[in-house]
Amino acid sequence: MRLLFDRNTWQEIFGSIRKNKIRTIITVIGVLWGIFVYIALSGAAKGMDNGFERSFENIAMNSLFAWAQSTSIPYEGFKTGRSLQLKLNDATVIQNRIPEIQYIAPRNVRGVFGDAPGAIVRGTKSGSYAVYGDFPVFTSIATKEIYDNGRFINEADIEQSRKVAVIGERTQQELFEKDEDPIGGYIRIDNIYFQVVGVHKFTQGGGFGGDGDIHIPFSTYKKLYNTGENVGWFSIAAYDDADVVQVEKDVKSVLKGIHRVHPDDERAFGSFNLGEIFNRIMGFSKGLTFISLIVGVATILAGIIGIGAILLISVKERTKELGVRRALGATPREIRSLIILECVFLTVISGVMGIILGAAVLNVVSNATQDIDFPYTNPTVPIPLVLGAMALMVIMGTLIGMIPAQRAVSIRPIDALREE
Amino acid sequence: MIEIKDLHKSYQMGSNSLHVLKGLNFKVSEGELVAIMGSSGSGKSTLLNILGMLDVADDGEYILDGVTIKNMNETKAAQYRNKFLGFIFQSFNLINYKTALENVALPLYYQGMGRKARQEKALKYLEQVGLKEWSHHLPNELSGGQKQRVAIARAMVTEPKVLLADELTGALDSKTSYEVMDLLQTINDLGNTILVVTHEEDIAHMCKRIVHLRDGIIVKDEKIKQVRASEYVQ
Numbered sequence A: 001m002r003l004l005f006d007r008n009t010w011q012e013i014f015g016s017i018r019k020n021k022i023r024t025i026i027t028v029i030g031v032l033w034g035i036f037v038y039i040a041l042s043g044a045a046k047g048m049d050n051g052f053e054r055s056f057e058n059i060a061m062n063s064l065f066a067w068a069q070s071t072s073i074p075y076e077g078f079k080t081g082r083s084l085q086l087k088l089n090d091a092t093v094i095q096n097r098i099p100e101i102q103y104i105a106p107r108n109v110r111g112v113f114g115d116a117p118g119a120i121v122r123g124t125k126s127g128s129y130a131v132y133g134d135f136p137v138f139t140s141i142a143t144k145e146i147y148d149n150g151r152f153i154n155e156a157d158i159e160q161s162r163k164v165a166v167i168g169e170r171t172q173q174e175l176f177e178k179d180e181d182p183i184g185g186y187i188r189i190d191n192i193y194f195q196v197v198g199v200h201k202f203t204q205g206g207g208f209g210g211d212g213d214i215h216i217p218f219s220t221y222k223k224l225y226n227t228g229e230n231v232g233w234f235s236i237a238a239y240d241d242a243d244v245v246q247v248e249k250d251v252k253s254v255l256k257g258i259h260r261v262h263p264d265d266e267r268a269f270g271s272f273n274l275g276e277i278f279n280r281i282m283g284f285s286k287g288l289t290f291i292s293l294i295v296g297v298a299t300i301l302a303g304i305i306g307i308g309a310i311l312l313i314s315v316k317e318r319t320k321e322l323g324v325r326r327a328l329g330a331t332p333r334e335i336r337s338l339i340i341l342e343c344v345f346l347t348v349i350s351g352v353m354g355i356i357l358g359a360a361v362l363n364v365v366s367n368a369t370q371d372i373d374f375p376y377t378n379p380t381v382p383i384p385l386v387l388g389a390m391a392l393m394v395i396m397g398t399l400i401g402m403i404p405a406q407r408a409v410s411i412r413p414i415d416a417l418r419e420e
Numbered sequence B: 001m002i003e004i005k006d007l008h009k010s011y012q013m014g015s016n017s018l019h020v021l022k023g024l025n026f027k028v029s030e031g032e033l034v035a036i037m038g039s040s041g042s043g044k045s046t047l048l049n050i051l052g053m054l055d056v057a058d059d060g061e062y063i064l065d066g067v068t069i070k071n072m073n074e075t076k077a078a079q080y081r082n083k084f085l086g087f088i089f090q091s092f093n094l095i096n097y098k099t100a101l102e103n104v105a106l107p108l109y110y111q112g113m114g115r116k117a118r119q120e121k122a123l124k125y126l127e128q129v130g131l132k133e134w135s136h137h138l139p140n141e142l143s144g145g146q147k148q149r150v151a152i153a154r155a156m157v158t159e160p161k162v163l164l165a166d167e168l169t170g171a172l173d174s175k176t177s178y179e180v181m182d183l184l185q186t187i188n189d190l191g192n193t194i195l196v197v198t199h200e201e202d203i204a205h206m207c208k209r210i211v212h213l214r215d216g217i218i219v220k221d222e223k224i225k226q227v228r229a230s231e232y233v234q
Helices: A007-019 A021-055 A088-097 A155-159 A169-175 A218-224 A244-258 A274-317 A319-327 A332-368 A383-410 A413-417 B044-051 B074-084 B100-109 B115-128 B144-156 B174-189
Strands: A063-068 A101-110 A118-122 A125-129 A131-134 A164-168 A186-189 A192-201 A214-217 A233-238 A269-273 B002-013 B016-028 B033-037 B059-064 B085-088 B162-166 B193-198 B209-214 B217-223
Touching: A007 A021, A007 A332, A007 B100, A007 B115, A021 A274, A021 A332, A021 A383, A063 A244, A063 A274, A088 A101, A088 A233, A088 A244, A101 A218, A118 A169, A125 A169, A131 A218, A155 A218, A164 A169, A164 A186, A169 A192, A214 A218, A233 A244, A244 A269, A244 A274, A269 A274, A274 A319, A274 A332, A274 A383, A319 A332, A319 A413, A319 B074, A332 A383, A332 B074, B002 B044, B016 B044, B016 B217, B033 B044, B033 B174, B044 B059, B044 B162, B044 B193, B074 B085, B085 B144, B100 B115, B100 B144, B115 B144, B144 B162, B144 B174, B162 B174, B174 B193
Parallel strands: A131 A214, A164 A192, B033 B193, B033 B209, B085 B162, B162 B193
Antiparallel strands: A063 A233, A063 A269, A101 A131, A101 A233, A118 A125, A118 A186, A164 A214, A186 A192, B002 B016, B002 B059, B209 B217
16 A cells, blocks of 8 residues: 555556557557547436437327227227227226326327318408317326416316417417417417416427417317217326336226227227337336446456556566566565556546546537437436446456556566576 | 585486586685685586575585575575575576566565565665666666665565675776675675675675686685775775
8 A cells, every 4th residue: 555655666567667658558558548538428328228228208208199099809899990989087097097197197189190180260261270178187297388478278278168278389479470479369260269377388299289270178179070978088197107108008998998999909099108018118228337437447447457468568568677676675575565556547648538538428428419309418428437447447457457467576586687 | 504415416308427526625604705716617506506596506515594405496595595595597588577676675575575564665675776766667777786785675675684796896897896896705704604706706705705617626725815895886
């Protein structure tokens, strides 16, 4: 230990490093490359990870959608091919039967699945936009950011079937003047006047949805379009610790029970499991992180082994010098530490340079991908991973350094000094 | 200062055993300048290596300044070498990426001396061998004689009990050899004990005593009249 903090020790090490400049540079590049690959790869993996997470940030990660199709198996006297229709009451049944479900939002839409969108008119301006019938609980499943002064649909809107609407950014731009406050303004949806109560901010990801969408209370929607108790689909969010795949199965089997569908009928209800997809993507990015870790560590190891090999050659080259040192009174321990410290020092220096270089490259890539639609955000390497890499380098550097160090010590001074 | 009794050493060469030293006995007292002579293969280098604790004898006793050198591990031997012995080699063996001053200071580093003190002392010894102005030159910027003088300063710097010189003039022309021997004689005049291994008659005669080795035994051990090297140096 005393040796480690002795200025003289370091002067000796610097002396021998400075003497072999090319050797030192080549050695340094080996480990530098290793740690650079490690940092760049795991940073990129983390960036992908963050990017995916950002893509899904406005929707509950364990959510799923379920909708009705038509039967494919005859059952209880019904023939095959019977069209099914979800009803508002199904939501209550599903929520009661499946405790893993946190939120369930029945939704209706017009203008997404091939039917005519709502014709919206305001004064001399008009346009066609998708119109959604929504419950307030929908915002618990998919975040809807509302601009200042506005709000989303609330319970009172539902109870009183108020004619209020939350419009999209694009709708605002196309129907209102630039400096006009849309809140409180009126728009005509399929010939019924609605008051605008909010403007939602559009965020990419989480299935369909656009920047022109108009949300109105579910109860108002059903009066406007005469849909009665019909529901287009359910948006469902399970609790965080629930198994979404199982929840999806449960939802379908409950629906089959309600609508008297054969239990084995796979086509009767359609569903889209965002949670499962999300898990798959997260699994992919975890795998990527893992692979980058393995590749990085392997490259670092290769670099360190390179240092060991070069030091081994250098020890052979310096046989005479080491012999002289021995003759002048260097103990085997001092010779050993000289070589090991040289190895560790080279490793750490190149490691630090590699980390800096890796961070710089990550920064450049991050800036370059900032404005493009690519799931890549804030590529970082967690500090523990960096420290882990450093620790690995010091430990491996020491272990690898022991080989040339042992070689150096095993040379007997008399052999080293023997005249050729 | 040095006493060896019935020293034996043999090397294993495959299945053959080569008996190099066959029972040597001699004493060197303080202040002596002894030449060990012999043709190649006579065992003189082996003897010097044993005296220098770079090699171990198979049998016999070696007493250095009252201390019996026996069963030493490498660490202990290194410390003894540093404290009691100074080495001068035929090919100088300076470390080529260190300046003259750093080379001289190196043994002091292994004594754990601080940098400042080390350099001061090293400079003093460089001055003594007349190379103060060359202290910041690398060995390859020095002539052979200068290199050997740096090596002598390095051997002297720890103030050892005994200086061991192995063919120290072997790589030098005769003029430079005499200069180096002159320096060695001066050092000897100050009371230092010096052992010189050589096969050159003229160099041997600049010592005070010659020990002749042949085939591992001392054939002759005589005090001689010293020839001063300064007679040959202008």
